Amino acid sequence: MPIRQPEIECLNAEELKDMQGKLLSSQVKRMYENVVCFRGRMDEAGLKPDDIKCIEDIGKLPFSYKSDLRDYYPFGLFAVPMKNIVRTHASSGTTGKRIVVGYTAKDLDVWSDCIARMLTGIGVTDDDIVQVSFGYGLFTGGFGLHGGAEKVGATVIPMSSGNTALQIQTMADFGATVLCCTPSYAMHLGEEAKRMGMIDSLSLRIGIFGAEPWTEEMREKIEETLHIKAYDIYGLSEIMGPGVAEECEYQCGMHIWEDHFYPEIIDPDTCERLPDGSTGELVLTTLTKEGFPLIRYRTRDICRLNRTPCRCGRTHVRLMKPQGRTDDMLIIRGVNVFPSQIEEVLMHVSGNIITPNYQIIVDRVNHTDTLDVLVEMSRELFADNVKSVENLEKSITEQIRSALGLSPRVHLVNPNSIIRSEGKAKRVIDKREGKI
Amino acid sequence: MKIKQLSVFLENKPGQLCVMTKLLAENEINISAISLADTSGFGIVRMIVDDPEKAQSVLSDAGIIGMITEVSAIAMNDVPGGLSSVLNALSAAQVNVEYMYAFVSVRSGKALMVVQTDAIEKAESVFQSSDLHAISPSDIYRI
Structure with a gap:
């Protein structure tokens, strides 16, 4: 398969390090001047931008956290004036408040470049028709893949998510050759196409799936059902969106584009940097991002980096599939969900006096993630009136849906019916296979 | 005449009513009238019993929510x-x-x-x- 930017994608290790050092040092300077939060942390650590001369110096720099995005909501971490920001995206935070990210025109261009590198590397060209079935909107998925696909000159169908029958009809009628969506939705689309007797009307040959964890078994199943090759893509809104790391044709880990993103693996407890090949928390630094740069961002994803040479010839390190999280974040239908968001809704519903006991049950039924929330009935919530109890159920459902962007099924259950171990109710039960 | 009624929340699943009536029986509480309103997820049982306060506390001890109206x-x-x-x-x-x-x-x-x-x-x-x-x-x- 062709390599889109061989002079960068195949750059030797020494030159790459040299390049990263220069980018880091200028990024730190710019952020020190423009981002109050970063300057404060540097000052606290007794660091000056001049202390950062090469990429090895990165270990001296302070970490940044998801909570920073909440604390400086909405635009407080941007490093350029708002007139230079041309796009915002947002995703869920750990509490009710969303986190917001911003891009300059150049940032959007880099984003498309990263995706275009992947697309070229797996054989997508201007002859392809790409159906983007990731959600369009504040979520980064849709627009991210869209930009990259246009960059390689492919024909884009900006389908967005939902309406499965129309998705399949469009894929067939427009002759889509590439499908981008969450892996669970790909499974669902495959099953439905089969049921509708339309599998043979499809021209798909490649699938790009991400935004939620999936297993090798799922990959095999999707490839078999849709008659495609399925590739993994990794990203997070805070850093850019999808395209931070992507698989090449050899499907053996996702190349992190190291000219834009510098990865480290740390021990999440001691915060010490771990040698290559160790499993730990992924920490990412944006080396070129203008609008919303982040230094040493704690992704909370547990994974491993692989520096052994890849058969494709690219020198950029490979990220092995994340193995879990250091926090309690769940990924449900591609949406990041923190149990604390649900807790906040329940607290509010009960008039901020007590939080009813609750349990979150996540499962995968017919390849689609399901979210059930059990809420224990209490004397405070009960009324001798079917309508008010039903309204309570509806109101909890609606408020969770609005907080998460995801519809739950809410069940009111008997008091003390949620099993407690050592006095504490188990808050989350994830029954999905291959979950992280 | 205003009288006291005991309303009880029950999940809509097998055995729930049975547990409740058994508790009342064990505590020698007599039900003179009963009605059950159901939805897909839960039910509200409404009863006239000979000792509503005692019934409420017996059920409450067993983790069943009742209210007197x-x-x-x-x-x-x-x-x-x-x-x-x-x-x-x-x-x-x-x-x-x-x-x-x-x-x-x-x-x-x-x-x-x-x-x-x-x-x-x-x-x-x-x-x-x-x-x-x-x-x-x-x-x-x-x-």
Whole structure:
């Protein structure tokens, strides 16, 4: 398969390090001047931008956290004036408040470049028709893949998510050759196409799936059902969106584009940097991002980096599939969900006096993630009136849906019916296979 | 006459009612009238029992939520038109019935009705001014 930017994608290790050092040092300077939060942390650590001369110096720099995005909501971490920001995206935070990210025109261009590198590397060209079935909107998925696909000159169908029958009809009628969506939705689309007797009307040959964890078994199943090759893509809104790391044709880990993103693996407890090949928390630094740069961002994803040479010839390190999280974040239908968001809704519903006991049950039924929330009935919530109890159920459902962007099924259950171990109710039960 | 009713929240699944009635039986609480309103997920059981406070506390100890509410209870003749005349009187007074359940007392030969309205005081005065027989709590708790 062709390599889109061989002079960068195949750059030797020494030159790459040299390049990263220069980018880091200028990024730190710019952020020190423009981002109050970063300057404060540097000052606290007794660091000056001049202390950062090469990429090895990165270990001296302070970490940044998801909570920073909440604390400086909405635009407080941007490093350029708002007139230079041309796009915002947002995703869920750990509490009710969303986190917001911003891009300059150049940032959007880099984003498309990263995706275009992947697309070229797996054989997508201007002859392809790409159906983007990731959600369009504040979520980064849709627009991210869209930009990259246009960059390689492919024909884009900006389908967005939902309406499965129309998705399949469009894929067939427009002759889509590439499908981008969450892996669970790909499974669902495959099953439905089969049921509708339309599998043979499809021209798909490649699938790009991400935004939620999936297993090798799922990959095999999707490839078999849709008659495609399925590739993994990794990203997070805070850093850019999808395209931070992507698989090449050899499907053996996702190349992190190291000219834009510098990865480290740390021990999440001691915060010490771990040698290559160790499993730990992924920490990412944006080396070129203008609008919303982040230094040493704690992704909370547990994974491993692989520096052994890849058969494709690219020198950029490979990220092995994340193995879990250091926090309690769940990924449900591609949406990041923190149990604390649900807790906040329940607290509010009960008039901020007590939080009813609750349990979150996540499962995968017919390849689609399901979210059930059990809420224990209490004397405070009960009324001798079917309508008010039903309204309570509806109101909890609606408020969770609005907080998460995801519809739950809410069940009111008997008091003390949620099993407690050592006095504490188990808050989350994830029954999905291959979950992280 | 206003009487005390015990309303209980139950999940809509097998065995729930059985657990509740067993607890009442073990504590020698008699149910004189019962009705069950169900939805797909849960049910509300409404009962007239001989000792509502004791019943509530027995259930509460077992983790079953019950609340005591006031409802109206009336007696009418067990003949055609008995219920119709009651509802006529409520309708004329613009009182809305939320729910009701009726049963026949073999001892008195009367049809007894438990009714919850959106205006209990108004309903009570309707009952008093009409020729309907209000039932005293002691009568209905032990039918």
